Amino acid sequence: MKIYESRNAPNPRRVRIFLAEKGIEVPYEEVDIVKAVNRGAEFRRKNPLGTVPVLELDDGTCISESVAICRYFEEIHPQPALFGSDAKERALVEMWNRRMEFNILQPIADAFRQRHDFFKGRIRQLPEYAEVQRLNAEDNLNWLDQELGARRFIAGDRFSIADITAMVAIDFGRVSKIAIKPEQKNLARWHAEVSARPSAKA
Numbered sequence: 001m002k003i004y005e006s007r008n009a010p011n012p013r014r015v016r017i018f019l020a021e022k023g024i025e026v027p028y029e030e031v032d033i034v035k036a037v038n039r040g041a042e043f044r045r046k047n048p049l050g051t052v053p054v055l056e057l058d059d060g061t062c063i064s065e066s067v068a069i070c071r072y073f074e075e076i077h078p079q080p081a082l083f084g085s086d087a088k089e090r091a092l093v094e095m096w097n098r099r100m101e102f103n104i105l106q107p108i109a110d111a112f113r114q115r116h117d118f119f120k121g122r123i124r125q126l127p128e129y130a131e132v133q134r135l136n137a138e139d140n141l142n143w144l145d146q147e148l149g150a151r152r153f154i155a156g157d158r159f160s161i162a163d164i165t166a167m168v169a170i171d172f173g174r175v176s177k178i179a180i181k182p183e184q185k186n187l188a189r190w191h192a193e194v195s196a197r198p199s200a201k202a
């Protein structure tokens, strides 16, 4: 098996961190997204949406969507559990990971995608929407700061995929000048803790 990825892009980073937490090594193949190799016909045979990461299994099956790839590895390598370990925990992790994707990662990604030259000709852009989403991201980081006043990690007292999604999203915010504010003490405390894990460097 191998993973097609792009070293500098946020979604492939989610998968690398997840695998590092599990201690799983998978060969990677870099796809040049700057030259839009991912948008070409050959790559679209692996993922018609033309995005990385893509996990290609030995039988040729291609799995895209970062969370789907992570779920595959959780199934074949359940420990440490990063999607929760019983019914309640799994539901809470799912809830929080979806919240991190829809309310943190998406607005932060749109703040970049909707205005940056990288996406010209790849998607329809509306720079005003980039600014709206930047403001939404800032509001949602305030909300997350309050949430993290009540517990150690995003989904409870254990590190999970929801922490990976949130950390990767917030780190990607740098390119759109979205950052944790000095007064967001809970968010800063959580971010320092998750960033200090060796997996954060993956």
Ligand SMILES: N[C@@H](CCC(=O)N[C@@H](CS)C(=O)NCC(=O)O)C(=O)O
Pocket (backbone or CB within 6 Å): 009, 010, 011, 012, 033, 038, 039, 050, 051, 052, 053, 064, 065, 066, 067, 122
């Ligand atoms: N929902 C997808 C998003 C994948 C995605 O947007 N990947 C970006 C990199 S972070 C990409 O391929 N960008 C290049 C492009 O869209 O041309 C996932 O979770 O994997």
